[in-house]
Amino acid sequence: MFNRLRYARISTKITCFYASVLLLVLILTSVLTGLGVYFSFYHQAEVEIEISMNHVLERMRQGRPMGDSFWRDDPVMPGVVLRITDLSGQVVYENDARYPSLQRIEGSSVKNPPFWANKNMQVAEVRNMTIYHAKMDVEYQGQIYQLHFFKTITAEKHFLETLQKILFLMTILGFLLALLAGYFVSKRILLPIREMTATARKIEVEKMDRRITVPPARDELSELADTFNHMLERLEIGFKQQQRFVSDASHELRTPVTVILGYSDLLSRWGRSDKEVLDEGISSIRSEAEDMQQLIEKLLFLARADQKRQVLHKERIELSELVEDVMRKMKLVTKTHSVDLLQNDEGVIYADQVTMRQMMRIFLENSVKYTPQGGHITARARRLPDGGHIMLELADDGIGIAKEDQQRVFERFYRVDASRTKADGGVSGTGLGLSIASWICEQHGIEISMESALGKGTKMLLKIPLAGEKPPAERKD
Template identity: 75%
Template sequence: MLSGIKAWLRHPKLMFARLRYAQISTKITCFYAAVLLLVLILTSTLTGLGVFFSFYHQAEVELEISMNHVLDVMEQGRSLDMDFGRDDLVLPGVVLRITDSRGKIVYENDSHYPPLRRIEEHTEKNPPFWANKNMQVVQLRNATLYHARMDVEYRGQVYNMHFFRTITAEKHFLETLQKILFLMTILGFFLALLAGFFVSRRILQPIREMTATARKIEVENMDKRIVVPPVRDELSELAQTFNHMLDRLEGGFEQQKRFVSDASHELRTPVTVILGYSDLLSRWGRADEAVLDEGISSIRSEAENMQQLIEKLLFLARADQNRQVLHKENIELSELLEDIMRKMQLVTKNHSVELLQNDDGMMYGDLVTVRQMFRIFLDNSTKYTPQGGRITVKSERVENEDGLFMQVALADNGIGIDKKDQQKVFERFYRVDTSRTKAQGVSGTGLGLSIASWIAQQHDIEIRLESELGKGTTIYLQIPLVS
């Protein structure tokens, strides 16, 4: 530490440049020590000056009181002889010496004081700024005197009155006090460095733990978390926020991995089929028209499936990046549902499709995506309902404490969804019991309900699903209406 201070004293600019890029704990320590050092220096300086002023002022007061008392005695007419000071003319510690115009001593109460010539020789030319300008400071070898002079005309003669006050003990005390304050300042500075070092390290320990945890985290290993300290402060809040961010990142990575895996799996099947039929056509398709027709039909079917899958993937990708544009406007739900159901009745020959109730209500949303959401739910009902099954839609206008809504119920009497799968059907690529759906002749990508769920979220539509195996599924949509 001492070597560092010496280096700083020799190259202050270099040290400041290094401090700029130092660790936060080092910056906190230096700042804390610098502030405390300034406070100590300011306190020591003010304390020293206050004591100096106090001692010198006390001496000045005693001299002034003594001078006034001597003048009062002279006004009483007491003769200037050795009997002049028969009572206490001056305060204890004050020495009075009276001389005539020729410099002869007329009276003095202490004969051990140096002669006036020596006192004049050792008078400070530049006394301390806290000393009285009307008094002089005399610095002898072993003593320091405060000297006040006053000329008085008494009984027709002029006398010089010299008042002395020894401040040697006070000066020694002040010098000792200065040394003590200086040592205390240096000691306080080093103690501040040590305390700041330990305190800053302790305070910043959670940040170092965050750094260590962040270094250990990789895409394949995101289960590390920071231990949140029990104290509710900014660092604990930062640790909680960091852990929450890691939870979201882990969930995002897991979703991305699953998404890539599922997308690869979904694309692998049609590509394999296309490659197989293209190989078949290259071998026997030129000579056999039946093989040629089958191959072309299968390749076209698989290409259409791939096109639909890619369009759904692109839709979800734009949604994840907030680039899916929605053109919202007022939509009359009764007209929209009537149009969707009419077209569905035209193309659906194996199911009974009915619009049981269709109340009027205006919603604010994107017409294309809202139509797409209804079609996804209805297409799912068609897929998972056996031939001869019944699909119904009921739209009812309701009002509660939260506002005005349209309650739309889309029901079927299809194969239903197991309770353990009902919370997962809106996840991407998730499909219920594959063996059971294949037995019904159903195939799909598992993306439709994810798209419908995203569209509902963008329009503040609440989705509720009720289903029972073998009895069918009902999806309830609570759509906010424009009042």
């Protein structure tokens, strides 16, 4: 049963839970009410018997003769029966001759009286009556007498039995009403969740524009709906980015594959007999294969970054030495542009040397690619007044970037129109380099900003944090 309830609907679980809680409360209330009433009645009878005993003993101590004057103004409480017997058991006095005999009462004594009864008194069950019985031995005028006090709880017993039946019926009725009310209330409460479920079932990957209606009440369900809608928006953006990524990657790979297939077909037909065709074909296939290799390496880098598997080996390094080394090598391989390091302040950073070098090369290669021959490419590393950062400026005087495109150049496969290429019509990029550079900056806590205008060049501003005496904690994604 518990296993079946474990896999039941939430509405069923809520109904059973609240019905069980109410049943437990009703049972405890009934039991405590019954015990309280029983204790109250027995205690009241006990008090009346004790008062009667005290009154009788007081008159005996006064030495009054046991005659009419002794029993005038009845010393016992109303409802309390008194019987006085001598040593032989003969009744000397009783205030109610119709009461059951002493032998019958003592013969009907309960062996295990209820815990709320006084341990110094007896409880007897005679017919439909419950009788409280207390006795005591006293010496009066040189003779020993035994005093028996009785208190009947007949009407109270009937009342208590009726009360028990009523409480039992109310408990059962309350439990059934709790089940019924819990069923309808839980259905009402969970109705928005069912509507959310129905809407979610209608949402497909191809049609993710549907949203869940947010309930007007600002409660947990409205928060759930808002959260679900926000998740759908992020999923929709993610699916669109994935579709665009696959489309762009396919487009980037289609061109070199087509070129390779074309030259392969050309070589199969005329390459064996024409050395010029053979050399051209091999050179072109190699060039396209190298472009494909670079593209695939960038895709793998971003894939590892997305899966948080791209390992960074951070250590304390001198930034000025790294900048100087990158600029020197850049100057050696770049013959068509002027490459200058204008300022190079010292500063120790905590970073991965390989990816930092890769990030700077990406920005510099972009400058070379989009700056006409004879243009100027400069780098400047200056320590900021706050003492905790170095601003690395990588600038060119190339064709620049329009303002509306500046926020999107870091998106994968995003490229500005075809005019943003080298003036001589050289190869354009894949649109992945700046995405990789942006990820590297993010992993090192580097803030990126850009200053650019069409025809006036581009300046990339990298605010790099310096390392303190202790290396900062590794970032945990």
